[in-house]
Amino acid sequence: MAKYKIEIKKSAVKELNNLQSNDLKRIVKLIQNLADNPRPPGCKKLTGDEKYRIRSGSYRLLYTIQDDILLIIVIKIAHRRDVYR
Numbered sequence: 001m002a003k004y005k006i007e008i009k010k011s012a013v014k015e016l017n018n019l020q021s022n023d024l025k026r027i028v029k030l031i032q033n034l035a036d037n038p039r040p041p042g043c044k045k046l047t048g049d050e051k052y053r054i055r056s057g058s059y060r061l062l063y064t065i066q067d068d069i070l071l072i073i074v075i076k077i078a079h080r081r082d083v084y085r
Contacts, residue, residue, distance in 0.1 A: 003035045004065075008074040015077040019059075027056050027077060034072050038065045051075065059083075 008016070008031070016024065033040065034054075043054045046062075054061050060083040062076040076083060 002070055004038050004070045004072045006031060006035055006072045006074065009076075012074045012077050019077075023057060023059060027059060027061065030054065030056050030061060031074060034063070038067075038072055053083075055080075 016027065019027065039052070040054065043052050045052055051062050051064055054063075058080050060076075060078060060080050061074065062083065063072055063074045065072055
């Protein structure tokens, strides 16, 4: 299976920079693993949008998958209480 290219929106990069180091390492590894498997066990497709969610501790990662061009766009990284607002 081909690797997907990963793009991270500027707002998601800012959210990454605000994380503590242990959460940051875990989420960066999760993002890197999406390149090999964009729909890993535990990911959920959100209703209404073509977005997916994956959990990492108390944080959620929202992203879209474009299978035709092998691209994943990370839209938002936030604490579970704030991610859907």
